[in-house]
Amino acid sequence: VSVGIGAGLAGDLGRIVGADHATDVVPSEYLVDATYSRGVRGQADVLVRPGSADEVAEVVAWCYERDVPVVTRGGGTGYAAGALGTGGVLLSMERLDRVRSIEPEWWRMVAEAGVTTGRVRHVAREHGLYFPVNPGALEQSHIGGNAATNAGGPHSFRYGVMRQWVQGLEVVLAPGELVQLGGHTRKDVAGYDLVRLLVGSEGTLGVITAVWLRLIPAPEARYPILAVQRDLEAGCAAIERVYASGAQPAALEYLDGETLRYAGATMPMPLPDHPGFAVLVEADGLQAEAAAARELIVDVLSEDAVAVHAPTDTASAEAVWRWREGVALAITAQRGGKLSEDIAVPVDRLQEAIAESIAIGTRHGLPSCSFGHAGDGNVHTAFLVDLADTAEVGQAEAACHDLFDLARRLGGTVSGEHGVGRLKGGQLRHQWAPRAVELHGAIRATFDPKGLLNPGAKLA
Amino acid sequence: VSVGIGAGLAGDLGRIVGADHATDVVPSEYLVDATYSRGVRGQADVLVRPGSADEVAEVVAWCYERDVPVVTRGGGTGYAAGALGTGGVLLSMERLDRVRSIEPEWWRMVAEAGVTTGRVRHVAREHGLYFPVNPGALEQSHIGGNAATNAGGPHSFRYGVMRQWVQGLEVVLAPGELVQLGGHTRKDVAGYDLVRLLVGSEGTLGVITAVWLRLIPAPEARYPILAVQRDLEAGCAAIERVYASGAQPAALEYLDGETLRYAGATMPMPLPDHPGFAVLVEADGLQAEAAAARELIVDVLSEDAVAVHAPTDTASAEAVWRWREGVALAITAQRGGKLSEDIAVPVDRLQEAIAESIAIGTRHGLPSCSFGHAGDGNVHTAFLVDLADTAEVGQAEAACHDLFDLARRLGGTVSGEHGVGRLKGGQLRHQWAPRAVELHGAIRATFDPKGLLNPGAKLA
Numbered sequence: 001v002s003v004g005i006g007a008g009l010a011g012d013l014g015r016i017v018g019a020d021h022a023t024d025v026v027p028s029e030y031l032v033d034a035t036y037s038r039g040v041r042g043q044a045d046v047l048v049r050p051g052s053a054d055e056v057a058e059v060v061a062w063c064y065e066r067d068v069p070v071v072t073r074g075g076g077t078g079y080a081a082g083a084l085g086t087g088g089v090l091l092s093m094e095r096l097d098r099v100r101s102i103e104p105e106w107w108r109m110v111a112e113a114g115v116t117t118g119r120v121r122h123v124a125r126e127h128g129l130y131f132p133v134n135p136g137a138l139e140q141s142h143i144g145g146n147a148a149t150n151a152g153g154p155h156s157f158r159y160g161v162m163r164q165w166v167q168g169l170e171v172v173l174a175p176g177e178l179v180q181l182g183g184h185t186r187k188d189v190a191g192y193d194l195v196r197l198l199v200g201s202e203g204t205l206g207v208i209t210a211v212w213l214r215l216i217p218a219p220e221a222r223y224p225i226l227a228v229q230r231d232l233e234a235g236c237a238a239i240e241r242v243y244a245s246g247a248q249p250a251a252l253e254y255l256d257g258e259t260l261r262y263a264g265a266t267m268p269m270p271l272p273d274h275p276g277f278a279v280l281v282e283a284d285g286l287q288a289e290a291a292a293a294r295e296l297i298v299d300v301l302s303e304d305a306v307a308v309h310a311p312t313d314t315a316s317a318e319a320v321w322r323w324r325e326g327v328a329l330a331i332t333a334q335r336g337g338k339l340s341e342d343i344a345v346p347v348d349r350l351q352e353a354i355a356e357s358i359a360i361g362t363r364h365g366l367p368s369c370s371f372g373h374a375g376d377g378n379v380h381t382a383f384l385v386d387l388a389d390t391a392e393v394g395q396a397e398a399a400c401h402d403l404f405d406l407a408r409r410l411g412g413t414v415s416g417e418h419g420v421g422r423l424k425g426g427q428l429r430h431q432w433a434p435r436a437v438e439l440h441g442a443i444r445a446t447f448d449p450k451g452l453l454n455p456g457a458k459l460a
Numbered sequence: 461v462s463v464g465i466g467a468g469l470a471g472d473l474g475r476i477v478g479a480d481h482a483t484d485v486v487p488s489e490y491l492v493d494a495t496y497s498r499g500v501r502g503q504a505d506v507l508v509r510p511g512s513a514d515e516v517a518e519v520v521a522w523c524y525e526r527d528v529p530v531v532t533r534g535g536g537t538g539y540a541a542g543a544l545g546t547g548g549v550l551l552s553m554e555r556l557d558r559v560r561s562i563e564p565e566w567w568r569m570v571a572e573a574g575v576t577t578g579r580v581r582h583v584a585r586e587h588g589l590y591f592p593v594n595p596g597a598l599e600q601s602h603i604g605g606n607a608a609t610n611a612g613g614p615h616s617f618r619y620g621v622m623r624q625w626v627q628g629l630e631v632v633l634a635p636g637e638l639v640q641l642g643g644h645t646r647k648d649v650a651g652y653d654l655v656r657l658l659v660g661s662e663g664t665l666g667v668i669t670a671v672w673l674r675l676i677p678a679p680e681a682r683y684p685i686l687a688v689q690r691d692l693e694a695g696c697a698a699i700e701r702v703y704a705s706g707a708q709p710a711a712l713e714y715l716d717g718e719t720l721r722y723a724g725a726t727m728p729m730p731l732p733d734h735p736g737f738a739v740l741v742e743a744d745g746l747q748a749e750a751a752a753a754r755e756l757i758v759d760v761l762s763e764d765a766v767a768v769h770a771p772t773d774t775a776s777a778e779a780v781w782r783w784r785e786g787v788a789l790a791i792t793a794q795r796g797g798k799l800s801e802d803i804a805v806p807v808d809r810l811q812e813a814i815a816e817s818i819a820i821g822t823r824h825g826l827p828s829c830s831f832g833h834a835g836d837g838n839v840h841t842a843f844l845v846d847l848a849d850t851a852e853v854g855q856a857e858a859a860c861h862d863l864f865d866l867a868r869r870l871g872g873t874v875s876g877e878h879g880v881g882r883l884k885g886g887q888l889r890h891q892w893a894p895r896a897v898e899l900h901g902a903i904r905a906t907f908d909p910k911g912l913l914n915p916g917a918k919l920a
Contacts, residue, residue: 289749
């Protein structure tokens with residue numbers, strides 16, 4: 001889209017959303033996401049901030065009529081550049097920020113796409129309920145973006161990913177129709193599961209404007225158990241013992257030795273000199289359940305740990321998770337930049353995946369470390385770079401591609417939770433059978449015949 | 461398909477699956493399902509019983525080349541005539557009955573489509589694990605059919621429906637390719653969610669030959685709590701109190717007064733003279749959790765119940781569920797036949813849905829009763845008929861259509877768990893927006909361009 005087009009678009013779209021909410025001077029903070037730490041930037045001709053689902057429909061219809069691409073942006077916390085387009089309309093959902101309803105007596109909520117994940121969790125908690133999906137960056141991340149990417153996080157081990165909590169969607173489908181799929185009804189097999197097809201479609205099949213969410217009673221107690229092992233092998237054996245314990249932990253995380261070298265200083269427990277691996281588990285539920293599960297897990301972790309930290313008071317428990325949430329930042333801080341991926345493998349291949357992903361970094365001459373959601377086999381390996389050193393960034397890009405090959409070799413996937421975005425386009429065809437790849441494209445063309453919804457993202 | 465075609469098909473297909481397993485003399489038991497109690501029968505030119513997934517692919521390819529319809533049949537326990545075709549090939553999955561793998565240490569199993577649901581649960585239990593989906597008829601129902609219909613049952617209240625437990629599928633896609641989607645990897649957002657699109661597609665998008673299942677540690681304890689209330693209103697208030705109790709019961713069922721009149725005699729508890737409603741709850745989990753949840757639930761049910769039965773010994777607990785599973789038969793036994801549906805509504809509309817569904821029966825001059833999965837708002841209302849009385853059967857058909865209208869009026873769906881099959885074709889277009897209905901058809905045409913996979917089923 002050439003220079004000057006932005007002004008024309010902004011004028012026309014301003015008539016739909018209000019002149020204050022359509023501009024061709026797109027602030028730079030709208031053109032980045034969590035991939036800023038690897039130097040990725042997007043482009044847009046005009047930023048549009050609709051104030052209602054009807055306005056979203058009007059904007060999409062307007063664009064669809066004129067062949068203008070539409071990239072939808074949530075909180076901008078993505079790790080795959082999924083909302084970083086190369087032109088056309090950037091549709092920010094920030095003004096669709098109403099919790100439309102909360103019905104605590106029936107464990108449910110309807111929230112507009114731009115409500116932050118933190119607010120969803122907070123509103124639920126205020127009513128004695130729990131929304132278990134926590135992909136991180138809670139105060140920025142939008143619930144609509146969580147649905148569009150099928151977000152996960154630590155607690156998906158017990159509670160599953162977004163798909164499990166989204167019972168209905170309000171969505172704008174091409175060429176610009178506002179449609180409700182599903183809703184408050186908890187079971188529905190009257191048609192194909194379009195709700196779950198939209199969940200995880202990364203803005204390529206429609207624009208999500210609101211979500212009908214399931215909630216559950218808040219756990220009475222949540223106990224983190226943090227154990228340090230001497231090395232990767234001992235750590236993975238501990239993970240297997242947690243699986244076999246009979247408990248169903250809410251979360252089952254790992255951090256490798258290198259990660260502990262960066263983040264160990266702030267770790268809320270006394271550490272041995274050379275911690276080789278750590279496992280973080282959470283036991284939750286009714287008081288009696290959480291306590292029983294905690295006991296089982298402490299037992300199996302203590303068998304072969306260097307140190308175990310299992311606080312029962314709220315402040316210490318919260319400190320553990322605060323520390324865990326700061327790990328990604330501590331890693332980035334090492335060299336100013338990092339390229340990281342989120343491959344997932346069958347959990348029995350976890351040890352191999354971690355070891356080989358670190359070996360990939362070594363092969364490319366890059367410091368690297370690995371942490372992630374052990375129970376789900378979801379490996380976040382990061383290659384640390386100086387962003388100013390383009391050769392090094394190139395090495396890291398190559399290392400990421402090796403990670404994708406590794407995931408496939410171990411029977412896994414190139415993305416467990418971050419999505420394909422613009423960084424992993426073209427990977428799916430190496431992972432899926434040709435007929436399935438063909439159907440992937442055909443479904444997209446069915447929903448978006450003009451190819452205007454988030455073009456360039458989620459390519460097979 | 462005209463007379464004589466069956467013999468030709470059987471000969472050709474016998475060369476793929478073995479002559480013993482392809483026949484144009486289709487035994488009548490292959491042409492019925494649970495809708496026999498409403499007089500429905502299917503037709504087929506040839507019955508084919510492939511012995512492997514590769515043979516399924518060959519059969520589908522053979523049919524696809526020659527424009528022969530393929531109807532896939534699991535255990536024949538469906539309530540929507542989903543596997544009762546009108547001709548062509550009837551593909552029975554009974555010989556694909558291998559548990560390909562069970563890995564208890566990683567909570568997972570791979571089972572071929574024809575493994576019974578009972579066997580899946582049994583194999584899991586032998587290894588200390590739990591597969592929570594129990595749609596009933598456990599010894600007949602196939603796991604492949606459960607996936608194809610996105611089956612539910614009582615324990616879906618806490619544990620969710622099939623979609624939540626199917627992590628991967630082996631499936632034959634038109635024009636006859638054997639493809640694996642998903643697998644052992646627990647999180648995967650690399651492509652659109654084709655697994656969940658196939659789950660619940662009722663054999664119209666592909667033929668499922670094997671499923672990758674998630675399992676969880678078996679609950680240490682399971683406590684049923686059966687409470688009798690004086691009437692519908694008191695019963696629904698009790699259901700709301702269970703929701704508000706802070707516990708997360710595994711199951712939350714209801715039975716109305718008329719159901720109790722038929723099934724009350726065998727109810728494993730002393731009954732008052734005119735029981736008006738009953739609520740059946742199950743508390744489960746680790747011993748400590750189940751006991752704590754049981755106590756909470758007994759408390760809130762006791763507030764306003766006529767009688768509460770909450771056994772803690774295994775034999776009495778099993779007796780409660782055995783009784784519950786016999787309820788549908790006790791109802792059918794009243795008049796020899798019944799037409800029943802499984803609409804689902806938002807749970808706050810449950811009382812209205814039950815009351816109005818019974819009023820529909822009354823309006824059509826039919827004895828009727830209602831029971832189902834209260835927590836999920838899934839209402840099984842049955843109209844009792846003498847199958848020999850065609851006028852009465854006609855009245856019951858009309859009553860079922862009134863149920864569909866009722867479901868939509870209450871913001872619900874025409875099917876919570878049984879599926880569309882051949883009995884609810886055409887209902888979806890009254891329930892979904894036109895653009896969504898259009899996409900439903902387009903998706904089907906994408907997967908099955910010739911319209912040969914279970915034609916006549918799951919029509920919008």
